[in-house]
Amino acid sequence: MEKQDMGAHVMVPLQSLSLELLNGEIVGGYDKDISALQEEISALRLKQRHLDRKRRGALDKLIDLKGSIRVFCRVRPLFQTNNLKTKSPITVEQEKIEVQSVGVKKEFSVDRVFNQESTQEDVFHEVKPILRSALDGHNVCILAYGQTGTGKTYTMEGTDGKLGIVPRAIQELFSHASDDSSSTYSFSISMLEVYLGSLRDLLAPRQPLLRSTECSTACHLSILATKTGAVEVEGLTDVPILDLKKANQWYCRGRRARSTSWTNVNDVSSRSHCLTRITIRRRGATEEISKLWLIDLGGSERLLKTGASGLTMDEGKAINLSLSALGDVIAALRRKRSHVPYRNSKLTQILSDSLGDGSKVLMVVHISPSEDDVGETVCSLSFAKRARSIESNREIPEDLKMLKQKRLTELDKEINGAEEELEHLNEQIRKAETSLEDKKKKLASSVCQALSDEKGSPRSTLVVGHIDATESPQAAEKTKNRLSHGSVPHFMSSTVCSRQRHSAGSHSVSKPRFTQSVHRYPAELSGNQSFSYSSCKNAAKVRSVAFSSSVPKMKCLPVMSDQINISNNSIDSTAASAPRRRESFGSRPVQRAPLHQHRRRMSSLT
Numbered sequence: 001m002e003k004q005d006m007g008a009h010v011m012v013p014l015q016s017l018s019l020e021l022l023n024g025e026i027v028g029g030y031d032k033d034i035s036a037l038q039e040e041i042s043a044l045r046l047k048q049r050h051l052d053r054k055r056r057g058a059l060d061k062l063i064d065l066k067g068s069i070r071v072f073c074r075v076r077p078l079f080q081t082n083n084l085k086t087k088s089p090i091t092v093e094q095e096k097i098e099v100q101s102v103g104v105k106k107e108f109s110v111d112r113v114f115n116q117e118s119t120q121e122d123v124f125h126e127v128k129p130i131l132r133s134a135l136d137g138h139n140v141c142i143l144a145y146g147q148t149g150t151g152k153t154y155t156m157e158g159t160d161g162k163l164g165i166v167p168r169a170i171q172e173l174f175s176h177a178s179d180d181s182s183s184t185y186s187f188s189i190s191m192l193e194v195y196l197g198s199l200r201d202l203l204a205p206r207q208p209l210l211r212s213t214e215c216s217t218a219c220h221l222s223i224l225a226t227k228t229g230a231v232e233v234e235g236l237t238d239v240p241i242l243d244l245k246k247a248n249q250w251y252c253r254g255r256r257a258r259s260t261s262w263t264n265v266n267d268v269s270s271r272s273h274c275l276t277r278i279t280i281r282r283r284g285a286t287e288e289i290s291k292l293w294l295i296d297l298g299g300s301e302r303l304l305k306t307g308a309s310g311l312t313m314d315e316g317k318a319i320n321l322s323l324s325a326l327g328d329v330i331a332a333l334r335r336k337r338s339h340v341p342y343r344n345s346k347l348t349q350i351l352s353d354s355l356g357d358g359s360k361v362l363m364v365v366h367i368s369p370s371e372d373d374v375g376e377t378v379c380s381l382s383f384a385k386r387a388r389s390i391e392s393n394r395e396i397p398e399d400l401k402m403l404k405q406k407r408l409t410e411l412d413k414e415i416n417g418a419e420e421e422l423e424h425l426n427e428q429i430r431k432a433e434t435s436l437e438d439k440k441k442k443l444a445s446s447v448c449q450a451l452s453d454e455k456g457s458p459r460s461t462l463v464v465g466h467i468d469a470t471e472s473p474q475a476a477e478k479t480k481n482r483l484s485h486g487s488v489p490h491f492m493s494s495t496v497c498s499r500q501r502h503s504a505g506s507h508s509v510s511k512p513r514f515t516q517s518v519h520r521y522p523a524e525l526s527g528n529q530s531f532s533y534s535s536c537k538n539a540a541k542v543r544s545v546a547f548s549s550s551v552p553k554m555k556c557l558p559v560m561s562d563q564i565n566i567s568n569n570s571i572d573s574t575a576a577s578a579p580r581r582r583e584s585f586g587s588r589p590v591q592r593a594p595l596h597q598h599r600r601r602m603s604s605l606t
């Protein structure tokens with residue numbers, strides 16, 4: 001290990017600091033309070049982790065029971081341009097749609113139907129649980145499928161004041177990240193479109209010299225699969241998003257870059273599949289990375305009906321081909337087939353690690369209520385049926401269905417209970433952390449105050465305990481035991497001389513600990529928890545004690561916010577990165593080890 005050169009500074013955890021004046025008064029004796037609070041916070045955090053595991057387990061079971069591929073159906077309101085005289089061929093129930101087509105009644109089951117009156121909030125309410133899965137580390141795909149002009153973009157993007165799933169999901173991710181004190185999250189965004197069978201990076205830096213019909217290199221991205229089965233799009237722009245505002249700005253930029261054109265059916269018809277990927281990195285007890293895909297698929301359409309020709313016709317064909325490949329993949333997954341035909345389209349290749357095992361898929365199939373679109377409606381609902389054909393409720397006997405419903409309710413309760421408890425715990429942790437911070441500040445300022453009051457009065461002793469927040473619980477426990485038994489390593493024990501002086505002074509603290517003398521210079525409070533004595537010239541007589549003699553040379557190291565940097569003539573809790581003059585504390589041989597090594601050695605003693 002590289003030898004560390006030691007200057008004249010020592011770092012001491014702020015919470016372990018108290019000052020013994022020679023009149024016996026102990027200033028800043030918050031040590032016990034502080035360690036009690038730290039213990040309380042660790043216990044709460046342990047409970048928080050346990051509850052979070054319980055909640056995640058219940059959510060996984062719930063989603064598996066409901067089906068890891070879920071299909072919703074949303075019916076678009078009728079337009080003025082639709083034939084309003086004829087009766088709509090569609091009737092809907094909570095989980096069922098009936099379509100009257102050429103005199104035949106067809107029935108389709110889905111997991112949830114949103115009728116013409118359903119709002120964006122209603123839809124998002126049902127989407128929310130799957131977002132929790134993404135935050136818990138699962139890859140998640142939310143896809144909007146349907147005929148051109150039935151509201152896919154409306155559902156995913158929304159309009160001003162009627163935000164769709166994507167902006168709401170982004171908002172939800174940030175809101176959850178700020179509420180969850182058990183983990184830290186970071187997010188990044190990528191957007192691409194699958195256009196005419198190739199991939200376009202929608203967030204790539206703009207290339208002003210290119211005309212809109214020309215493609216930059218960002219148009220020819222290739223898909224890579226790693227050994228672990230993860231899929232990456234080579235060269236795809238991935239932008240870290242630090243806050244909601246930035247996230248929305250990037251999302252709007254990607255939306256604007258999307259290819260749209262006019263068709264007979266929709267003035268601004270999307271001519272591609274638009275994929276938004278949010279990468280979620282969650283750091284808690286372990287680190288988890290997951291992908292949330294939010295996909296606005298191109299419109300499924302009969303090419304003649306859309307009046308397509310030339311390029312628009314090619315776009316339509318490409319969209320239909322990849323939708324059919326997507327249908328095949330979902331059907332194979334549903335049937336648990338050993339071969340899943342991911343390679344049949346770019347769309348399914350990109351999604352191959354987010355549609356299969358361990359992933360959650362939600363497809364919102366959009367339909368029109370108009371008689372004119374009944375043929376398309378039947379096609380879209382047949383696609384939905386194929387996607388959920390195996391696990392649909394209709395194939396489950398009535399008694400099993402009831403059992404399933406009962407279990408779902410139980411799991412729902414379990415999740416809600418765990419979430420309520422977690423909220424309560426988070427609040428308790430926040431309070432405990434605030435009071436810990438207060439105590440640390442009080443300790444710092446009372447020590448500082450006492451030192452400044454003591455100017456010119458008899459010498460005082462700065463007492464430093466070794467309960468360090470950065471130590472492992474086991475090490476902290478060992479340290480605590482050692483402190484309570486008054487045992488310190490040999491190299492830190494007091495000298496005969498210092499013991500004599502100590503007993504000659506007033507009462508010592510009840511459990512004598514690691515003791516450091518401080519030059520009593522006039523104090524200057526230089527910030528919240530920062531006080532510096534460096535500028536004081538009139539040093540009082542230095543009281544020699546064990547610490548000073550056993551740590552003769554210390555180097556100034558960067559200081560954490562809850563540490564005080566003690567030098568032979570300074571105490572400073574601010575980050576001190578500038579090298580300071582090296583000074584010797586005493587006559588003992590130089591011990592070249594930084595304080596954290598001393599601490600480790602101390603804490604390893606039983």
Ligand SMILES: Nc1ncnc2c1ncn2[C@@H]1O[C@H](COP(=O)(O)OP(=O)(O)OP(=O)(O)O)[C@@H](O)[C@H]1O
Binds near residue numbers: 153298
């Ligand atoms: N539920 C709804 N409530 C109100 N307006 C809607 C709804 N669904 C769709 N619309 C409106 O219908 C029009 C077409 O919708 P949208 O562009 O979202 O369709 P699309 O399925 O994305 O079409 P394409 O596949 O051609 O891109 C838009 O003006 C949209 O605002």
